[in-house]
Amino acid sequence: MIPPIPQGWQPWLLPATQRESYRRLDAHLAQDAAGGKTILPASSDILNALKLTPLASVRVVLLGQDPYPTPGHAHGLCFSVLPHVKPLARSLQNIFKELRDDLGFRIPNHGFLESWARQGVLLLNTVLTVRAGEPNSHKGKGWEEFTTSILELVNAQPRRVVFLLWGKEAQKKRQQITAPQHVVLEAAHPSPLSARKFFGCRCFSKTNTHLIEAGLPPIHWQLPDL
16 A cells, blocks of 8 residues: 655665554555545555655655545645645645745645655655545554654754744654754644744745755745646
């Protein structure tokens, strides 16, 4: 059910796939699928965040919770939706509003964030799958241990990485980020329940400031219209 680890991560993540928790996770997903449950995103998209952003290119980590549970929305990048999806999830709308206020972002006609991933923004959820229509249905099944391994690998990189931890679930991973060269920016989650506290965080301009300070190119946050 879980696809092979993408080449840009494989040598370092292979030990994580040998753990019993990973085998149990894969078996659980296969059991769900055999029982008629629809698993989101599609199997080929589950590790898209790793496929599009190799370890060597990671400059920013944006940590989400779990994929959108609506069929046809999730494609393996946190907060991102496939290009045809309308209307956008409220969390994504709020991210775009903050970008507009922070950087003069022009709100595009879609919510497809692949261009961020290709610039080195690892768009990672803490849990990488979900049953259709059942948010958090794969929480506690083993993904958390695997994504912790990913964060530990990024933490071990010698160059600066900016970690964006939005909301309490993401902030639980703060303890994995220990290297002094990295920067952690915490904010409320952009969901409608906490957006009032998210607005004004200016995470995007701050991220670019920290990257430039480290001699790294900033992220071009503006999304092209599709």
